[in-house]
Amino acid sequence: CRLRDAGFRGPTPSFPLGNLREIASSLANNNAAAAAGGGGGGKDIHAAVFPYFARWRQAFGKVFVYWLGTEPFLYVADPEFLKAATAGALGKLWGKPDVFRRDRMPMFGRGLVMAGGDEWARHRHIIAPAFSATNLNDMIGVMEETTSKMLGKWSDMVASGKSCIDVEKGVVRNAAEIIAKASFGITDDDAGGATVFHKLQAMQAMLFRSTRLVGVPLASLLHIRSTYEAWKLGREIDSLLLDIIEARRRRRRQGGYGGRKNTDLLALLLAGNEASAGAERKLTTRELVDECKTFFFGGHETTALALSWTLLMLAAHPEWQTAVREEVVEVAGRSGPLDAAALARLTKMGCVLNEVLRLYPPSPNVQRQALQEVVVEEGDDGGKKKTVIPRGTNMWIDVVAMHRDGELWGEEANEFRPERFMREAVQGGCRHRMGFVPFGFGGRICVGRNLTAMELRVVLAMVLRRFHLEVSPEYRHAPRIMLSLRPSHGIQLRLKPL
Numbered sequence: 237c238r239l240r241d242a243g244f245r246g247p248t249p250s251f252p253l254g255n256l257r258e259i260a261s262s263l264a265n266n267n268a269a270a271a272a273g274g275g276g277g278g279k280d281i282h283a284a285v286f287p288y289f290a291r292w293r294q295a296f297g298k299v300f301v302y303w304l305g306t307e308p309f310l311y312v313a314d315p316e317f318l319k320a321a322t323a324g325a326l327g328k329l330w331g332k333p334d335v336f337r338r339d340r341m342p343m344f345g346r347g348l349v350m351a352g353g354d355e356w357a358r359h360r361h362i363i364a365p366a367f368s369a370t371n372l373n374d375m376i377g378v379m380e381e382t383t384s385k386m387l388g389k390w391s392d393m394v395a396s397g398k399s400c401i402d403v404e405k406g407v408v409r410n411a412a413e414i415i416a417k418a419s420f421g422i423t424d425d426d427a428g429g430a431t432v433f434h435k436l437q438a439m440q441a442m443l444f445r446s447t448r449l450v451g452v453p454l455a456s457l458l459h460i461r462s463t464y465e466a467w468k469l470g471r472e473i474d475s476l477l478l479d480i481i482e483a484r485r486r487r488r489r490q491g492g493y494g495g496r497k498n499t500d501l502l503a504l505l506l507a508g509n510e511a512s513a514g515a516e517r518k519l520t521t522r523e524l525v526d527e528c529k530t531f532f533f534g535g536h537e538t539t540a541l542a543l544s545w546t547l548l549m550l551a552a553h554p555e556w557q558t559a560v561r562e563e564v565v566e567v568a569g570r571s572g573p574l575d576a577a578a579l580a581r582l583t584k585m586g587c588v589l590n591e592v593l594r595l596y597p598p599s600p601n602v603q604r605q606a607l608q609e610v611v612v613e614e615g616d617d618g619g620k621k622k623t624v625i626p627r628g629t630n631m632w633i634d635v636v637a638m639h640r641d642g643e644l645w646g647e648e649a650n651e652f653r654p655e656r657f658m659r660e661a662v663q664g665g666c667r668h669r670m671g672f673v674p675f676g677f678g679g680r681i682c683v684g685r686n687l688t689a690m691e692l693r694v695v696l697a698m699v700l701r702r703f704h705l706e707v708s709p710e711y712r713h714a715p716r717i718m719l720s721l722r723p724s725h726g727i728q729l730r731l732k733p734l
């Protein structure tokens with residue numbers, strides 16, 4: 237193998253599973269140990285969620301090769317190597333892995349997350365402006381309205397004597413509703429909207445809850461039924477979204493929305509698309525459908541998980557809960573609508589959110605695939621080391637490992653210490669600027685990160701104004717990976733109305 241010739245080491249693969257057998261048995265052992273020990277997780281969650289990587293890292297270091305089926309992956313948990321391999325012009329040599337593109341086709345289609353090369357540039361050029369600060373400010377109202385419903389339900393549950401609430405469930409549902417409204421203006425209240433919404437949720441449940449054998453030839457044959465169901469649901473969702481887009485186009489042609497401003501992402505994309513030069517640059521209707529799905533699937537679980545972990549951390553660290561609540565009351569009062577200027581002044585909340593994204597990054601890895609051969613040069617002029625990464629090599633960047641690496645963050649790497657971001661706002665004092673990458677990096681950095689930042693602030697401010705949070709004795713700390721980094725058994729908290 238050319239990767240071995242280039243000097244990379246790693247566990248020995250077998251055909252056709254590569255290292256999947258070892259991955260599966262390592263996970264099974266860990267789950268058994270966690271069950272016996274009452275949940276697992278502990279402080280060093282990296283060893284709990286990626287036991288195989290933790291073991292291979294000890295044997296082979298922070299950069300090594302492993303195999304998913306017949307696909308080689310370059311594992312990277314060394315920010316200096318990452319920088320050397322992707323900095324400057326080298327960044328253009330990396331796209332998204334074909335194996336994941338195929339596996340996640342029902343969710344993302346050919347949307348921005350999976351697009352490559354010139355196609356990606358064309359999509360990003362039209363999509364990025366829709367996420368501008370002015371456009372996002374118009375979405376605060378949607379976020380407040382939807383979140384009020386969730387808080388109302390929680391209040392009713394508390395009033396009816398329910399002492400322990402699984403907040404993750406409500407938060408995921410709330411984020412799904414927000415993203416559906418913010419993306420394509422559909423609401424759960426209108427009949428057409430409810431159908432799309434429920435089908436999107438069904439697809440989400442099907443794809444996110446199953447572990448698939450990525451990289452193994454013909455593995456989809458093992459899951460014929462769920463593969464067929466996902467494909468069928470995908471077709472139905474596509475045709476419903478097509479109808480929504482066509483209706484929007486007709487309405488735009490007939491003179492718009494009767495003076496009302498329509499500010500969802502789809503409306504912004506349609507406007508941006510019309511303004512973009514040349515028919516060949518415009519997004520086709522089919523591509524617009526894929527982007528709508530991409531926003532839904534890429535945008536709500538991640539945001540909901542960040543929020544769920546934040547509620548847990550604030551419940552477990554009452555001093556921070558009080559500090560953030562006081563800040564909210566100081567900048568935005570005890571009630572009343574929130575605005576962008578007030579949200580921007582929530583600095584302590586910003587530090588807490590960054591610390592949660594460090595300890596529990598909802599996207600636990602970032603992936604790339606070399607579009608051409610990449611020559612990596614490390615070290616200074618005194619002693620440069622050159623490594624060649626062959627074309628087609630997949631790169632798996634272990635975000636959880638980097639975010640909890642003691643060499644980058646110091647002795648308290650596994651502790652919840654938001655003050656590190658008070659001292660140094662952007663990188664939290666990480667010793668390498670590529671060591672904190674919850675939203676990825678380079679030109680492909682998450683396009684929705686400002687939308688998320690706004691949503692997290694709105695929802696958190698509203699929750700903290702209304703409830704005091706405590707961890708319930710029923711909660712078992714057992715983070716695990718199912719595409720995202722999620723709690724295995726929900727997040728049970730005790731809510732006390734304020």
Ligand code: HEM
Nearest residue numbers: 348349531534535538539542599675676677680682684688
């Ligand atoms: C806490 C919330 C979120 C997290 C942790 C997150 C994380 C990420 C990560 C790690 C990437 C890959 C970046 C890379 O490859 O370098 C990404 C890309 C992306 N995200 Fe997010 N994301 C979040 C919220 C959102 C939201 C709300 C949306 C949209 C509504 C969104 C849409 C996208 C899209 C379209 C891409 C692909 C960008 C491209 O390849 O050009 N994300 N996100």
